[in-house]
Amino acid sequence: MRLKHIAFALLVATALTGCNDTLDSSSIDLSTVKNKVNQPLPAKVLADMQAKNMPRTSPIMIRILKEEGKLEIWKATADNRFDVIKSYDICAWSGKLGPKVKEGDRQAPEGFYSLTPAHLNPNSKYYLAINTGYPNRYDTANGRNGTNLMIHGACSSSGCYSMTDEQILEIYAFARDAFKGGQTTIQLEALPFRMTADNMARHRDSENYAFWKMLKVGYDNFEVTKRPPEVAFCDKKYVFNQDGKGAFNAAGACPSMSTPPALASALSSYEKTYDVAYEKAVDKLGTKVWYEPTEAERKAVVAEKRKGHDIAYAPTGTSLEAGKLMSQADFQEMMEKRMAASQPKPATTIMASAAPQPATTAAQMKQGRLPAAATATATVAAATPATSAEPTTTASIAAPTIQTEAGKVAAVPIPEQNPMDALAYAAPAAPVSEAKKPFWKFWDKQ
Numbered sequence: 001m002r003l004k005h006i007a008f009a010l011l012v013a014t015a016l017t018g019c020n021d022t023l024d025s026s027s028i029d030l031s032t033v034k035n036k037v038n039q040p041l042p043a044k045v046l047a048d049m050q051a052k053n054m055p056r057t058s059p060i061m062i063r064i065l066k067e068e069g070k071l072e073i074w075k076a077t078a079d080n081r082f083d084v085i086k087s088y089d090i091c092a093w094s095g096k097l098g099p100k101v102k103e104g105d106r107q108a109p110e111g112f113y114s115l116t117p118a119h120l121n122p123n124s125k126y127y128l129a130i131n132t133g134y135p136n137r138y139d140t141a142n143g144r145n146g147t148n149l150m151i152h153g154a155c156s157s158s159g160c161y162s163m164t165d166e167q168i169l170e171i172y173a174f175a176r177d178a179f180k181g182g183q184t185t186i187q188l189e190a191l192p193f194r195m196t197a198d199n200m201a202r203h204r205d206s207e208n209y210a211f212w213k214m215l216k217v218g219y220d221n222f223e224v225t226k227r228p229p230e231v232a233f234c235d236k237k238y239v240f241n242q243d244g245k246g247a248f249n250a251a252g253a254c255p256s257m258s259t260p261p262a263l264a265s266a267l268s269s270y271e272k273t274y275d276v277a278y279e280k281a282v283d284k285l286g287t288k289v290w291y292e293p294t295e296a297e298r299k300a301v302v303a304e305k306r307k308g309h310d311i312a313y314a315p316t317g318t319s320l321e322a323g324k325l326m327s328q329a330d331f332q333e334m335m336e337k338r339m340a341a342s343q344p345k346p347a348t349t350i351m352a353s354a355a356p357q358p359a360t361t362a363a364q365m366k367q368g369r370l371p372a373a374a375t376a377t378a379t380v381a382a383a384t385p386a387t388s389a390e391p392t393t394t395a396s397i398a399a400p401t402i403q404t405e406a407g408k409v410a411a412v413p414i415p416e417q418n419p420m421d422a423l424a425y426a427a428p429a430a431p432v433s434e435a436k437k438p439f440w441k442f443w444d445k446q
Helices: 004-011 043-051 137-141 165-180 197-202 209-225 261-285 295-300 328-342 362-366 439-444
Strands: 060-065 070-076 082-089 111-115 129-131 150-152 186-191 231-234 237-240 243-245 256-258 289-291 324-326 401-403 409-411
Touching (some): 043 082, 082 165, 111 209, 129 165, 150 165, 165 186, 186 209, 197 261, 209 237, 324 328
Antiparallel strands (some): 231 237, 243 256, 289 324, 401 409
8 A cells, every 4th residue: 555645745835725715605596507417616616716726537535524514525735735615504414423333323424435426326316426435344344324415406315415406516526527627536524523533522421532533543644644534444334544464354354554654743743732632622611511412402593594495495503503611500400401301291290300410510520520411411212223324203203312310311303204204216326336546545646
């Protein structure tokens, strides 16, 4: 496995600008689109690409940031480094932060996925669609499953990342042009949030923290090189930019492997800066905890956006809009009130008693040791039929629950179901094995 080009990229690394002023500028009148599969990118986007020295058919990378509801298109410049060319607000995503684990859990995937031309679905009933490639070899090795997890139009989601039709028209065009230029695989990075010190500190008590720390290695590699990392799997884990002396097997032991020296040095410097920032972020948070909102709460903050649209149009707000930092006492009180409000109302109501908990110190918070009440989260668990794209009825939804410090489990309100979720995809792309050669190696040879 050759990674010397990464070392070279590090030597010419320069600061790149963030999202430009083209955010969500899709203004195409869909009624004028005669061939959606071959619709060219808007002139404004092409002008921005030219200004950034990006060939029209150069490779792209897609990055999803679930918590803030963003889908970014990163595109290779002439010097083979990547910069953001477009950022879109995700119209709808279901579930909560955290990976997809099983069919029907309504979770949108998190991880690193490889997309080929076969993952493009021009015949989707959701206008256009791109299969995310879930499950990949990591997911399969860890017993995770699910089908038809897409990036698609229609703004209605049951485990997918759903955009508006205007947005997916552009995203599809970016992928189509990159494939026409010779890119064999597009990397999709589906992340819970920007993996900064502040965000990692805020979510340090999540049950998904260990999984996110593993994904963060890939995130850090991209931040350092500004090139999509080479992804491999072994020992049921992700590994990034590794020279391996032997084959990588997702379910087997990792071979002897090493990080190229120049990259290892750059990552070490990056991590030292991160560690300092992380400690400051934890100290700043003190004993505050982050409340992650339910899907229903995310929908409530953007309810106005549904006006004037078909009932199937079901936008969801971001977790940053609907969530909040809370004191431990306020968090515990809110959880207990929610539990009490959702309890059945028999003739004689027996309220769950809660054993007193000792006060949590800042040191305990810093080390991630919280009482059960402080780490409780409202979860939404949904049981759907055979595939994520198949019809889902209200009756089939398992009651979401919260857990109190005394170990009691109680139901909480579930998100409203989207009528559009019942539509199946037309001729979804069949699973395709991931290409062995990273796409940017192709670009390196041009």
